[in-house]
Amino acid sequence: MPEKLVTAHVDVFRHDPAGGGAPRYQRFTLELPPHTPVLTALLRIRAEQDPSLTLRYSCRSAICGSCAMQINSKSRLACQTPIGPEIAEHGRIVIEPMRNQAGVRDLVVDQTPFWEAYDRMRPHLITDPLRPMPEGRETSMTPAQVEQFRETPRCISCAACYSACPAVEADAAFPGPMALAKLYRFVVDPRDQARQDRLLRIQTEGLWLCLRCHLCTEACPKDVRPSERIRDLKEMAIAAQGGTERGSRHAIGFKQNIRERGQLNEMKLVLQTDGILGSIGQAGQGFKIWRKKPEISKRPRRIEGIEEVEEIYKELDPKPKGDR
Amino acid sequence: MKIAYYPGCVAQESGRELDMATRWVCRELGIELVEFPTFSCCGSGFVDEANQILNVALNARNLAIAERAGLDLLTICSTCQGMLTLANVKMTEPAMRARIDPVLAKLQIAYGGKVRVKHLLEVLVNDIGIEAIRAKVRRPLAGMNVGAFYGCHLLRPTLELGSESAEEPHSFEELLTAIGATPVMYRGRVMCCGFPILFVKPETANRISGRQIADARDHGAHAMATPCPLCHISLDSFQNKASAAVGQKLNMPVFHLPQLVGLALGASPEELGLPRHLVPVEPALARIGTTP
Numbered sequence: 001m002p003e004k005l006v007t008a009h010v011d012v013f014r015h016d017p018a019g020g021g022a023p024r025y026q027r028f029t030l031e032l033p034p035h036t037p038v039l040t041a042l043l044r045i046r047a048e049q050d051p052s053l054t055l056r057y058s059c060r061s062a063i064c065g066s067c068a069m070q071i072n073s074k075s076r077l078a079c080q081t082p083i084g085p086e087i088a089e090h091g092r093i094v095i096e097p098m099r100n101q102a103g104v105r106d107l108v109v110d111q112t113p114f115w116e117a118y119d120r121m122r123p124h125l126i127t128d129p130l131r132p133m134p135e136g137r138e139t140s141m142t143p144a145q146v147e148q149f150r151e152t153p154r155c156i157s158c159a160a161c162y163s164a165c166p167a168v169e170a171d172a173a174f175p176g177p178m179a180l181a182k183l184y185r186f187v188v189d190p191r192d193q194a195r196q197d198r199l200l201r202i203q204t205e206g207l208w209l210c211l212r213c214h215l216c217t218e219a220c221p222k223d224v225r226p227s228e229r230i231r232d233l234k235e236m237a238i239a240a241q242g243g244t245e246r247g248s249r250h251a252i253g254f255k256q257n258i259r260e261r262g263q264l265n266e267m268k269l270v271l272q273t274d275g276i277l278g279s280i281g282q283a284g285q286g287f288k289i290w291r292k293k294p295e296i297s298k299r300p301r302r303i304e305g306i307e308e309v310e311e312i313y314k315e316l317d318p319k320p321k322g323d324r
Numbered sequence: 325m326k327i328a329y330y331p332g333c334v335a336q337e338s339g340r341e342l343d344m345a346t347r348w349v350c351r352e353l354g355i356e357l358v359e360f361p362t363f364s365c366c367g368s369g370f371v372d373e374a375n376q377i378l379n380v381a382l383n384a385r386n387l388a389i390a391e392r393a394g395l396d397l398l399t400i401c402s403t404c405q406g407m408l409t410l411a412n413v414k415m416t417e418p419a420m421r422a423r424i425d426p427v428l429a430k431l432q433i434a435y436g437g438k439v440r441v442k443h444l445l446e447v448l449v450n451d452i453g454i455e456a457i458r459a460k461v462r463r464p465l466a467g468m469n470v471g472a473f474y475g476c477h478l479l480r481p482t483l484e485l486g487s488e489s490a491e492e493p494h495s496f497e498e499l500l501t502a503i504g505a506t507p508v509m510y511r512g513r514v515m516c517c518g519f520p521i522l523f524v525k526p527e528t529a530n531r532i533s534g535r536q537i538a539d540a541r542d543h544g545a546h547a548m549a550t551p552c553p554l555c556h557i558s559l560d561s562f563q564n565k566a567s568a569a570v571g572q573k574l575n576m577p578v579f580h581l582p583q584l585v586g587l588a589l590g591a592s593p594e595e596l597g598l599p600r601h602l603v604p605v606e607p608a609l610a611r612i613g614t615t616p
Contacts, residue, residue, distance in 0.1 A: 073511050074491050089492060166516045170535070171528040208524050211532070212369055213516035214480035218490045227481070234373040247524045254370035258382070262364040264333035273523045289561050292600050293338045300337060305362040308385060308431050315427040316378045 003033035008041055008083050009092040012053065016105050023103075025094070026050075034084025038076075038093065039067050041083055042107075054106035062221055065158030069107050070096040075163040075219040098163035100176075114162050117175035120205065121183040126194035133191065145190050152185040152229060154222040161216035161226050167209050174209040177216035177226035184229040187236060199237045200244075207233055208247020249273050252320070259313050262303030266296050325451060327442070328390035329357035330408070332401040332553065333365050338561070339553035341597025345582035346400050346444060348591050352460070353452050357398070360389050366407035368554070369477070369520060381424045383411030388428065388435040396440040398447060400582070402552035405443040406477025406485065412441060413484045443478055445551045445581060449495045454502045462590040464504025467611045468547060470584065471508040471540030472496035473559065475552030476516055490514070496551070496581075503588035510543040512536035517550075517558040527569060533558040534570030541576060547608040551581040563603050577605040587614070 008030055015023035028045045039057055046053040057067040060079045067078040072090045075098060086093045101109035127133070161177035162168055168176045175183075183202060186192045207230070216226040234251065243249035253272030257265050270282060290296055303309070335343040350357050363386050365371075372379040386408065390397040399405040414420045415437055428434065448457060474493060482490040491514055497507035518532030537559060540548050550556050558566070560578040567574045583596045593614065598605050 072492075166518075166532055167521075167528070170518075170531045171525070209521055209528065211476070211516045211518065211520045212373075213476040213520075214490075215476075215516070217481050225481070225483075231373055231376070235376060238374050247521070248374075250523050251370045251374040254368065255374045255378070258365045258367065258371060264337070264365050264368070266333075266337055270523065285562070285565065288564070289338065289602065292602055293340070293561075295340060296338045300333070303362060303364055305364075308362075308433070309364050309382065311431055312381050312385065312427055313378065315430075316381055316423070317375050320375070 003035060005031040006034050006084060006087055008032050008036075008087060010041060010045065011092055011094045012042070012045070012106070013094075013096040014053075014106055015103055017103065018105070032083060034087070035082050036084075037079050038071055038081045038083055038086070038095070039078035041093070042078060042095065054108050056108055063156060065156035068098055068158040068160040068163065068221075070094075070098060070163065075099070075160040077158060077160065077221045080221055098159060100163055100165065100168045101159070111159060113172075114159050114176065114178070117179040118157075118182060120175060121179045121186075121202075122194070122198070123179075123182045123186065125186065125189065125192055127191065128193045131193060139191065141190055145188070148188040149185045151224050152181050155181060155220075155224045156222055158221060160219040160221060161224075164215040164219035166213060166215065167211050171206075171209055174206045177210075177220075177230065178224075180207065180210070180233060181224050181226040181229045184233050187233065196240060199233070199240050202233065203237050203241065203245045203248065207237060208245055208250075210234075246273055255317070255320070259310065259317075260302075261300055262306045262309050263300045265300055325354070325447075326356040326358060326395065327398040327447070328393060328395040328439075329359050330363055330366075330386065330390075330397050330399050330404060332399065332404040333368070334553040334557070335400055339556060339580070341600045342400060342553050342556070342580040342582065344595065344597040345580055345586050345591075348595055349444075349582040349586050349589065352586075352589050352591075353448075353457070355398075355447065355452070358393060358395055360393075362389055366401075366404045368403050369407065372407065372410075377420070377423055379407070380411045380414045380420060381427055383408050384415050384424055384428060384435045385431075385433055387411060387415070387439045387441075388433045390439045391436060396442055398442055398444060400444045400551070401554065402443070402475030402478035402550075403554050405441060406480075408441040410484050412437070412439070443551060445478070445495055445499065448585065449499055454498055457499070457585070457589075458502040461503055461588045463588055463612065463614070465500075465584065465588050465612050466504045468505045468608055469508050469544050470500050470505045470579075471510055471543065471545035471548045472500060472513050473517070473536065473540070473548050473550040473552075473555055473578075474514055475550060475555045476514075478551060479514060496549070499581075500549070500584070503585060505584065505588075508540060508543045508545040510539045510545070512539035517552075517555040519554040519558045522558060522562065526565065529558065530562060530565040530569035533562065534566035534572075534574065537563065537566060537574045537576045537578075538570055538572060541574065545576070546611055547577040547579060547605070549579040549581055549584050553580065556580060561602050575603065575607070577601070577603055577608040579605065579608075587612070
């Protein structure tokens with residue numbers, strides 16, 4: 001039975017920097033079944049109403065990763081997003097180019113920074129010709145090892161995660177979720193011989209700027225779960241190298257803090273992360289907060305049952321790297 | 325209803341006003357808070373980065389404390405909610421249990437997976453109910469446009485938390501409407517406050533929080549409200565830094581969720597700890613005809 005048609009008001013971001021003129025939203029209205037993908041709606045608009053509408057797409061099957069865009073502010077593949085729920089939630093469909101990348105025309109963006117960040121991760125197997133793998137074992141891998149990178153090879157490089165990421169938006173030093181997920185894939189590859197170097201470098205190249213907001217994981221059309229792979233990278237970096245950076249020192253300091261009292265000691269944590277000198281730089285702000293909230297200068301109580309916490313640490317965090 | 329109260333570290337320290345407001349609101353709504361001085365910190369996402377199994381084990385211990393008392397667990401912090409829920413999910417994985425159960429067993433602790441972790445927002449909206457709250461409103465917040473700010477870990481990752489849409493939630497706005505305020509819809513309401521990197525790269529963190537505050541203001545908010553004390557630190561305690569980072573004076577009062585509910589139910593600003601905020605809330609209170 002054919003589906004009942006819905007009226008789709010599609011407000012499309014239009015801009016042609018080369019041709020001049022200010023960015024604007026142009027409304028197109030069409031009748032479509034609710035299951036229609038947004039991409040199909042846009043192609044209908046282009047075919048029937050405005051042939052100048054510019055967008056990237058190819059396979060229409062969520063494989064090529066070309067048609068990522070903002071659909072009602074969410075970074076999504078247009079070919080995979082039906083119009084019905086969007087109309088039900090918002091009454092209309094606002095289509096904008098991906099964020100965090102400069103506009104080229106209409107829905108097309110310049111992906112150069114996205115790909116440059118990817119290249120910086122050296123996303124290929126690195127082997128040392130002077131330390132070859134034993135003959136016959138060049139490609140051996142246990143099922144458990146394969147399991148570790150079950151998710152990341154599914155990535156189709158659509159950049160939906162990059163578009164959704166508030167750290168990318170705020171700081172050019174952050175390589176973005178996709179680049180880090182790709183890095184993870186080589187860090188856990190037992191054939192790769194640059195693991196230590198990769199972990200060392202990424203600690204100073206943006207790893208600790210991830211906000212773990214998980215917006216990338218929500219945006220990802222292939223369930224790569226980049227935020228969780230970034231978490232894994234952080235844990236591996238700490239295990240391998242300890243607290244070499246502010247980010248790792250903060251995580252280690254927090255962990256120690258809980259071991260001592262079972263509760264956070266806010267002041268001590270700042271000292272652990274910044275050191276004495278760095279903390280003096282924060283003192284002005286600390287004083288402003290202290291005037292309203294004087295208890296920040298007091299040591300928190302030690303929880304009852306702290307010896308249980310200590311026992312859990314002894315068993316599960318026996319020889320931590322970087323603890324002081 | 326009776327529930328295990330997990331206040332979290334910040335509400336016992338710099339965010340004590342959140343604890344004050346929570347107790348006031350729960351007393352008013354007949355929610356009995358059972359306290360456990362044995363609860364440890366949830367790890368706040370940082371312990372998870374340093375050692376995931378340790379983090380799950382610490383929270384399994386917290387969950388077991390509530391389970392032994394036959395209670396579900398109430399959080400008042402998005403991050404506590406996220407970490408305890410994550411532990412609940414991880415404790416269903418056989419490989420994780422194989423590592424953690426023996427460690428807990430040595431301490432005579434066993435976790436059977438029965439505890440539901442509920443944030444105050446969920447308890448108010450689903451257990452107490454929007455209509456019951458609306459019926460108790462004595463001072464409707466009419467005239468106050470409020471931008472809800474959810475806090476990431478209340479919503480994401482959906483796979484673990486999954487109670488409402490991770491990018492288009494509604495429960496907070498429904499609650500705001502029930503207490504007479506006008507919710508403001510803006511993109512930043514589901515974005516990050518910057519807190520996780522506030523001590524890693526402050527200038528970036530401040531820029532992130534400044535953008536969300538400016539976004540709320542540009543959409544007409546007179547105030548913001550958050551269910552997370554970590555977001556409150558970014559949005560209120562460090563708002564001067566956020567203003568500097570985005571190059572505009574923001575002057576945005578930021579309430580903890582139960583403070584707004586408390587105001588609507590008739591609490592005084594002092595009972596809710598409002599004088600403890602760094603950004604004065606008076607301009608927002610003036611809109612509902614209240615002066616501290």
